[in-house]
Amino acid sequence: MAMFTDEKLLNLLLQYNPWWRGIQMSEKSAPPHRRFAFYEAKKLLEHPDLRRFVIISGARRVGKTTIMYQLISELLAKGVSVRNIVYLSFDNPILKLGGFEGVLRAYENAYSTEGEVYFFFDEVQYAEDWEVWVKVLFDSRPHLKLVATGSASPTLEKGSTDSGVGRWSVLRVPTLSFYEYCDLLEISARPQLPKGIRPTQLYKMDKGDLTDLMNKLSPLQQHFNRYLTVGGFPELALSRDDALAQRMLREDVVDKVIKRDVLTLFNVRNPLQLEKVFLYLCMHSSSIINVTTMCKELDEMNKSTLTSYIHFLKEANLIYISDPIGVDGKGILKGRSKIYVADAAIRNAVLMLEDVITIPEEMGIMVETAVYKHVAAFYYTSNAQVGYYRRLKENEKEVDVVVELPLGRLLCEVKYRENTHVKETDAIIELTNDEKAKVQGSLIITKRAEDYGVTQHHSRIPVVRIPAPAFLYLLGNAEKEGYTARM
Template structure:
């Protein structure tokens, strides 16, 4: 048996980097719509003043590779020499056994100016953190960029070998804001107004907005599904087989040595079907037949693979507790449920309600406030969303997510839990309640409750989180190399009354 020939490797690398031959070549991805996160990521990825690798993380098929190719096109159009940009997809079989440093050896002779080296799907290289850190330390004038799906996020955060050498950038599924812009419906359905220096949003047609929100819940988290009708018509193939199965049957088993892939698949299907409902290791074990240690381990793996979101609970005193018994599991992308089972229809109010909660948490994924979101549960009451803030983890604001207008018709009865929780935490000055069609402001005693349709709320969070993220990325991109990224987050927005974070909502 022959080893892969060097000439075959060279031909593959040359095919992946056609701009080496023709620096003016059109890169097809450049003509596709850009994610709203593109410019923030570009600032991070092309900042050569900071000696760090930029690592783009996110689920499969949310547009990481497209964004990388758009980055290449942008760099070429702004004067980067074509010979100074390398792109390599690490999961290509022809690259099996190669070290990251070997790729640099295949680059053409360096020209003047900075160089960019891009490793796509870097998690397929064992101990990639060690190799990438070594390159960052030893190559002057080279900016390293990598993408990772599957368990890349967990490994990046937990492995100290990359500390101080990586700046990670999370690319979540499409927000509802992006979904509307991709369809060209944003300006048609959304009105923007300025209120005391802050943008507020309303809709010109709540019926049409809700119809598109339902489409978003069914297939809207993936750019390709939005732009390609044939993918929407075959989403069980696109999402079920091409995304979910590859993670469950390939990525996670390879990274963690999982032998019983059917058991992992069964657990994920169970969690997806019950997304948004309160769970515990005990009741999952009783229903699924899987032991609790295995469930706990698999949930961690599924989180790291960007398939699910686990949200912890607090009681009405806002105590987290030493042992977290109960939690909720949400889908990282609501449209995974319709691919696994069936699309939700307008009359499926209960299912839409749970998926709406998934959608709300999904919008928050690109904010560092995301890790401080909880739900509250106590005997006799529950609040869907609680944001903890400050050194003592006090509730900053609270909210209820509904796909119904009933809470407005019987406001006092339907908001008992909000009232109870707010009375126990009088420093809370703001909360929200989502409905199906109703907007406005209501009062519970002196507590102002902002009422908004769920679709409009998701749009608002997705759009405002983008604005805050752009600010944070500018701070990170220009931070001193000795500062850990974790020190730079949106805590500066988190004053005691939560005003700035209220703007996000």
């Protein structure tokens, strides 16, 4: 038990908290660029009336630790006492085994503090009984504030449900949006935009103003292609070696999650089966999954096992699951979910695809994946449901992305191809015209920079065509301006 002495744990604390020794936070650890999630975490941490611990969840390399260091940097700049700020990573084997109790004992025996104390725990899910100790900390130390991160959501959200009601909030961090990607790379083509632009309301703009807006956004197309292939992981996006970035994506994001995080947290007994499931989902990203068919194609895998593996991959932030939404009162494909890989670049890296930019079918899959991810992330903090629509009969008409809001619905159909002609009988037009569907906005996501504007259909509300880079950038701009849940 010598490894768990106060002296040993205190030495680790000193190593993890260099500001205790007068060493300033480096810009590499806390870069000046801030993600949207940083501001959400800061708002929760500093709320004057509602005390909440903050649990940040997300895939590996999305920048969770960076957000914590940025929060620490701001606290130090505000003059918070250095010993009142404690950072730890429970990825460390000694801390993992020593647990919360030992760390807390070593810290409180060594230092007396006044005022608010801030704890920052990285990869908290590796600490035994973490949710119990976080509950104890919340209840017994009213002057303590805490931010924790984890790469796998299940234990975090289970802990939030079991022990954390009224005590902490889980904040999911997706990969970089296209807007954040352009901002991070300080792309010179970023346009200055007037305030209050919302994609679903573009039909209200004067034709000349809409043309000016699209012309401002069109130079982003070349950067959009790289965004799709390299992905929304900050460190990799900043790399100049795209081939190395793809390899790191495979090794650091995918392999470590599947071969370590998921195996550890869910006690998976057959890692090879799990890898096969993820590979299959990568190959069929953006497709509706038939579990029975999938079991047969995966060597007669047990259906219950397969369903569990899909759930594990979702909770490990590697995939999104898009469920069918009823819109017009007619039959839908119940129980048949669409699967999207969490970032288009993950799929590229796993399948080792080359020259995907030149393959129309692959580009269509990547763009639909990006659109779903952006919309799902945009509405994450709201009560909206994001799924898809597909009718059972009449040729199984489909709308790729449907947002279910309390007062109506928004529709997005991805047509990333040269010819984006939409018939009057297509699902997006029929639903837009159906008063029962309560559609409040309809968008067709296109490929060419010049393919924009209101369609010629006689619809109840105008249906708007908008190029994919423009749509995703404007969605990010709306998020920055605080138009959450108002696409």
